[in-house]
Amino acid sequence: MDELGQPTTGTEVLNWTQRLRRAGIRVTPQRLAIVEALHDSRDHLSAEALLLRVRTRLPGASLATVYRSLDTLRDAGIIHQGRLGEQRNFYETNVEPHFHFVCQRCHAVEDLEPMKADALRREIADTSGHLIRSCRLELFGLCRDCRDPVPPPLGV
Amino acid sequence: MDELGQPTTGTEVLNWTQRLRRAGIRVTPQRLAIVEALHDSRDHLSAEALLLRVRTRLPGASLATVYRSLDTLRDAGIIHQGRLGEQRNFYETNVEPHFHFVCQRCHAVEDLEPMKADALRREIADTSGHLIRSCRLELFGLCRDCRDPVPPPLGV
DNA sequence: ACTGATTTGCGAAACGTTCTCACCTGGGAG
C-alpha cells in the first residue's frame, strides 16, 4: 500500500507539494491542508466535513476555498469527486477507477474493485452501441457488521 | 410491453386511479396528472420539467405539490426516483431494476438491463460479505448517434 | 351532505454549491 507516494507519517508535505507542482497548479497552504486532511482521513468526506478538519490547521479557511480547491484538485486528477446517496458530493484521494458500497444503517462507505465490472462494461458497450467513457456504480445495503449485529453478552 | 397496466391511449385514468388506491394513497387530480404526464412522456423528467407538462392540464399546479406527490408515489413504489449527472433528481414510471446510460453530448438517457449485472452483484455480495439491497449503475459516454455523427452531404 | 384527516398552493426557508469582489500571495523574472 502507498506504493508510490504517501507514507502515513511525517514528510507528506513534500510529496503533495511535488504532486501539485507537477500537475501544474499552484501550491498554497490551503490546498496542501485540504489534500492532506482528505488523505489522512482515508475516508469519503463532504466539503463541509473537510472544512472542519482543515480548520484545525488553518483556522481562517473558508468553505468557498474548500470547494474551489477541490474542483482544482479534481481537474488535476489528484482527487476523486463522487456522489453518494442523494444530497452532497464527497471526495477521496483514491483516483483509481472503483465503486462504492454504502451501508444504509451505519452509513459507512467502502471501496470496491469488482473483477466482473469490465465484463459488464463490455457487454453494455457491445449491446448498446454506445461509447462508454466512464461509469459509476453504487451499491446499497447492510455492511457485514450491521447485517449480523454483535449479540448482547450472555450471563452464563 | 405494458403487460399489466397502461394502454398508451384512452382509459389510463382508471388504471392509475386503481393503482394509487391499491397502494393506499389518496387519489387527487394532481397525482393523476403527474403520473400520467410522467408515463406519457416515456422519459426521465425533472420535477420542473414535469410541472410544465402537468400545467397544460392543471394550470394552477404548484412545484411543491409536484415534489410532494413524487415523494409519495415513490414511497408507494409507483414511480422510480434517480439522479443523473450532478444536479437534479429525475423520475420515471419504470420501477423495474435497471440502469442508465447518459450521453455526455446530447444528454439523452437510455435504460439498460444488462444480463451480467446479476453476476456482478453476486460477486460483490460474496467477496465483501455485505448484504446488497439495491444498486445504481450509471454509464457516461457518447451514444450511437453522437459517436458517429452523420457526415455532411457531399457535393459530387 | 358531514366530517376529519390529507393534500394543496403559496411564499419563505433550507441546503449544498458557486459567484463577486477587494485583498493577498506564490513563484518566476530581473
Added chain:
DNA sequence: CTCCCAGGTGAGAACGTTTCGCAAATCAGT
C-alpha cells in the same frame, strides 16, 4: 533578494433545487 502580477483567498451574497409552514381546499368513509 525584491518586484510583480496571474492567480488564489475570505466573506458574504446569490444561485438552483428541494423542503417547510400555514391557511384554505378536498378526498373518502359515514
